[in-house]
Amino acid sequence: xxxxxxxxxxxxxxxxxxxxxxxxxxxxxxxxxxxxxxxxxxxxxxxxxxxxxxxxxxxxxxxxxxxxxxxxxxxxxxxxxxxxxxxxxxxxxxxxxxxxxxxxxxxxxxxxxxxxxxxxxxxxxxxxxxxxxxxxxxxxxxxxxxxxxxxxxxxxxxxxxxxxxxxxxxxxxxxxxxxxxxxxxxxxxxxxxxxxxxxxxxxxxxxxxxxxxxxxxxxxxxxxxxxxxxxxxxxxxxxxxxxxxxxxxxxxxxxxxxxxxxxxxxxxxxxxxxxxxxxxxxxxxxxxxxxxxxxxxxxxxxxxxxxxxxxxxxxxxxxxxxxxxxxxxxxxxxxxxxxxxxxxxxxxxxxxxxxxxxxxxxxxxxxxxxxxxxxxxxxxxxxxxxxxxxxxxxx
Ligand SMILES: CSC[C@H]1O[C@H](OP(=O)(O)O)[C@H](O)[C@@H]1O
Numbered sequence: 001x002x003x004x005x006x007x008x009x010x011x012x013x014x015x016x017x018x019x020x021x022x023x024x025x026x027x028x029x030x031x032x033x034x035x036x037x038x039x040x041x042x043x044x045x046x047x048x049x050x051x052x053x054x055x056x057x058x059x060x061x062x063x064x065x066x067x068x069x070x071x072x073x074x075x076x077x078x079x080x081x082x083x084x085x086x087x088x089x090x091x092x093x094x095x096x097x098x099x100x101x102x103x104x105x106x107x108x109x110x111x112x113x114x115x116x117x118x119x120x121x122x123x124x125x126x127x128x129x130x131x132x133x134x135x136x137x138x139x140x141x142x143x144x145x146x147x148x149x150x151x152x153x154x155x156x157x158x159x160x161x162x163x164x165x166x167x168x169x170x171x172x173x174x175x176x177x178x179x180x181x182x183x184x185x186x187x188x189x190x191x192x193x194x195x196x197x198x199x200x201x202x203x204x205x206x207x208x209x210x211x212x213x214x215x216x217x218x219x220x221x222x223x224x225x226x227x228x229x230x231x232x233x234x235x236x237x238x239x240x241x242x243x244x245x246x247x248x249x250x251x252x253x254x255x256x257x258x259x260x261x262x263x264x265x266x267x268x269x270x271x272x273x274x275x276x277x278x279x280x281x282x283x284x285x286x287x288x289x290x291x292x293x294x295x296x297x298x299x300x301x302x303x304x305x306x307x308x309x310x311x312x313x314x315x316x317x318x319x320x321x322x323x324x325x326x327x328x329x330x331x332x333x334x335x336x337x338x339x340x341x342x343x344x345x346x347x348x349x350x351x352x353x354x355x356x357x358x359x360x361x362x363x364x365x366x367x368x369x370x371x372x373x374x375x376x377x378x379x380x381x382x383x384x385x386x387x388x389x390x391x392x393x394x395x
Pocket of ligand 1: 177
């Protein structure tokens, strides 16, 4: 597994790699409170659906470990933890892993038997220990999940690739960053690429720069080069020309992307630009694969209509390392023939995600297996999530 770690944790201490500084600087922030975890997520110093959930869960675990909750009865302890988790939930709205982790953590602390402990600290201690252990399990289990996604996804692609290179290998394209910098390790979509590479089945990996945050050029390229995976960086706008080439190592078999939220019918919210790649893939006969741990699947939301798409500040688009459009994102027309015109601010639309309809998706790869559309043309996640399906959807 890659030596790159977005998150470093031992009980009572959480360090989060500042991804806004990558690839130029490798700096870890200490995160010891819910506020510091919230700020790290909101600012995108840490990002990636699974990593967001892990940092939120562990950030609160660290503050609980250091006694942030005053001594109080179990019911008040649960209310305190709930309030901290509800605050953390507001950090970024689209990725469902954070919501699913919070739901799990709230259920875990409510399952603690505190009978006979209502009036002494042992009840609170039991609840806090249960919370910390559950948060640590979320972190531990994520890497195991990603390795399974890599195994299932690479197997499915090798069995269903529309094209292979002369040496029987596949070339793929990925978008955004879904590797060790977006998870606890190995990654989801990039995890499938790692699994293909380590098994000798990857011919070439292409990654898009993924404007405006540049997760591809700053983060995925960094991971691919770090592990000497044969790879090429392209701009987002080059994908269609690449699919159209169909020559040598540029003969793309599949687009493999991650997910922030896969809803019940398979519609998938992912990094902005994913939908465009899905349309291009369909036109060019390229498979389109979504790599999604079951923690990224939202059975409570039936279709894309229920997905909230986060919009982020204009400066993330108008400025890269310093102003691109003009000082502070303003388009200065005062030096044109229309002198003395007040600075005009170009409007900016900066949705962080878009939605790819299920009809454009060939497979959703989870840690429990690959889900493809049935004869009715829709996805059915019942077999990979039987417990949650029965609870939410029913038999
Ligand atoms: C396994 S990461 C999933 C998902 O999260 C990323 O979004 P962001 O970088 O804004 O947190 C991207 O959409 C990835 O595909």
